Amino acid sequence: MSLTQENLARAKELIALYPEPRSALIPLCHLVQEQDGWLRPDAMEEVAALVGVTPAEVRGTATFYDMLHTESVGTYAISVCTNIACLLDGAAELLEHAEGTLGIGVGGTTADGAITLEEAECLADCDRTPCVQVNHRYVGAQSLESFDQLVADLRAGRRADTIPNHGTLVRVRRTVGLKADPAQIAAERAAMAAAQADRAAAKAPVGGSSS
C-alpha cells in the first residue's frame, strides 16, 4: 500500500513549497492520513524517502503529535475537550457519558471501526462549551442527549457531507506553486542543500571517536 499517483504528485508539490524538503514532513503525514486514515509503517517509509530522512525520524516526529496516528483510527474521531472552560461546564460528565454510550474508554475505537473517542485539550472554542470536534471539525456545544444524536447521525452517515472521514484535514488545495523570483528561490534551495550537507558532515562519526 503506497501513495497513489495523484497523491505522489501532490506530495512533490508540497515539498516544492519549502527551502528544505524535510519541512514537508508533517504536511505529507497529513496527506498519508487523508489517503489511509492513519500512518501505516510502509507509508512512513515512503514519506522518509520523499523528504530525505530515515523512517525512524518520521516515526519519531509523528509520535510527538496528537493528530498523527501510528495505529489505526475509526472513521470518526470524536474529541471531547475537558480543559478549564469546558470543565466548568460539564465536560467531565460528558466524557463519562460518551464512554458509556460508546462502550469504549478514551483512546478506544468501537468494534465496528466507526468511532474513536479522544479526550482533548483546549480546542479554542471556549464560548461554546463543552466543546466537541469530530475529525477536527467543530460540532458545537454538546449535551448528553445531543451527543447521542451526534453518534447516531455519524453512524448513519448523515454528517458525511460536512465531516469527511478521519485523516482528511484540508479539502481546499493550494492552486499555485511559488511565484516570486525563480532565480532567488533556486539560490535559496541551493544554499539550504549546502547547509544541510555541512550539517550532515559535521554529524558523521569521525575516526571512531565518539563524544
Next chain:
Amino acid sequence: MAITEVPHIVTARRGYEDSHTLERYLATGGYEGLRKALTMTPEAVASEVDTASLLGRGGAGFPAGRKWSMLRKDPLTYLVINGDESEPATFKDHLLIESDPHQLIEGVLIAAYALQVTRAFIYVRGEFALGLERVQQALNDAYDHGAVGADIFASGFSIDVVVHPGAGAYICGEETALLESLEGKRGFPRIKPPFFPAAIGLYGQPTVVNNVETMSNLPWIILNGGAAFAALGAGRSTGTRLFALSGRVRNPGAYELEMVKTTFRDLIYAPVLGGGIRGSNQLKAFIPGGVSAPWFGPDQVDLPLGQDEVGDAGSMLGSGSIVVMDSADCVVRAAWRITKFFARESCGQCTPCREGSGWLERVLYRIEHGTGREEDLDLLLDVSDNISPGLQWPPQQTTICVLGPSIPSSIHSAIEMFRDEFLLHIKEGACPHA
C-alpha cells in the same frame, strides 16, 4: 469613550456571513492598507508600526516594531506567523483565522514588505480544519487577485506565502518549537541564547515570528496611521485587543475592547459584554490571561485591561483570555485540570518541567479525590519552587522555555487564595463541591 464606541480594528467584518470571502473583503476596504504600504518605503511602514506601539498579541507582549528592528541583516530572512493558538481558554486567533483570513494575509504582506522578506509561512494549529481551509482558500484568491506572488500590485515587490498545518502539540506555540515543527521535527523549544529567532531562526536564518492577531492589526494601522492606533488605550498598551471571555458568565465570547480604558469588571459584568455571573452565584476568582497566568480574586476586578497594569498586580494579560470561576466551582479541581494539561503537554526536555508537572498533577488529583494529606500543600509548593525558584512574578526560569515556570501559577494562586478549601478536601476526604 463608551465601550461600544471603540473602533473595531480586527473585528470590523464580524457581522457578515461571508466575511471570509475576497468579495466581501474587497467591498469593505480590503487590501487598501497593502496598496498604501506599497507606495511607502519599507522603513516608513515599519516606522508606522513602531509609532503605533503595537504590542505582540501572542502572550509575551513584545512591541512588534522593536522586534522587527532586531532582525539580523542577511540576504535570506523569513517571516513566520504563529497561528497555533492552544493556550487553554484562548480562542481569538481561531476567530480571526476563520472569519477574516484576508485581513490576516494582508497583515502578513504588509509585514513582509516592511521587512523585505520574500517568503512567509503561516503556521495554523492542526485542529483548525475549517480555519486551514479558509486561509488556504483566501490565499489562493489573493494570488489570483495579484496581492501575493511576483510583482504584487505592480509594485516590483514579490512575496510567496505558504500555509503550514500543525499536528496537535501545545508546545509548538512557543516560537522556537514552532520553528522546529516547521522544519519537520518534534516541537522541542530551542535554547535561548543563542537561538533567538531574530538572529538564528528558521533554517538558521534570521526570522520574525509574530502572532495572528498582531498581524491582523496592520492593515488598519497603515490606513489610519500609527498615531491613530497609539491614541487608543494608554501607556504602553495601545489600540484595542480581542479578549476571549469564558467560564461562568452569561455571555462568553470574544470581545474587541480598548486597552486600559476597559476594566475586568466591564468585561465580566457589562450587559453588552459578559453580562455578569450565570445564575445567582458570586464571582470567586478569575484568570486574567490564559492558564499560564496567576489568578485574581474579586478585589482585583477593577483593574484595567492593560499589560503593565496587570503585570504590576502580579499576573499577566498573556494571551488575552479571561476565565471566570464562581462560588460553586471547585478551585482544587480547576488547578488539578490545568496542571494535568501542562503535564500532558510538557515536551520533556527539562527535568523540572517533565517530572515536576507529573508530581504536581498526582498530588492535586489525590487531594481532589479525598485522599490528600495536610503535608501535601507544602509538597505542592516545594515542587513548584523547584520548577520556578522563589515562586515570584515574573517567574524565575530553570528550564529551556517558559512552559515550565508557568505550571506553578494556578497552584500557587489557588493555595494562597483558597487554602481553607484545600484543607476542607483533606479533612472531609472528599470534594465539597462534588
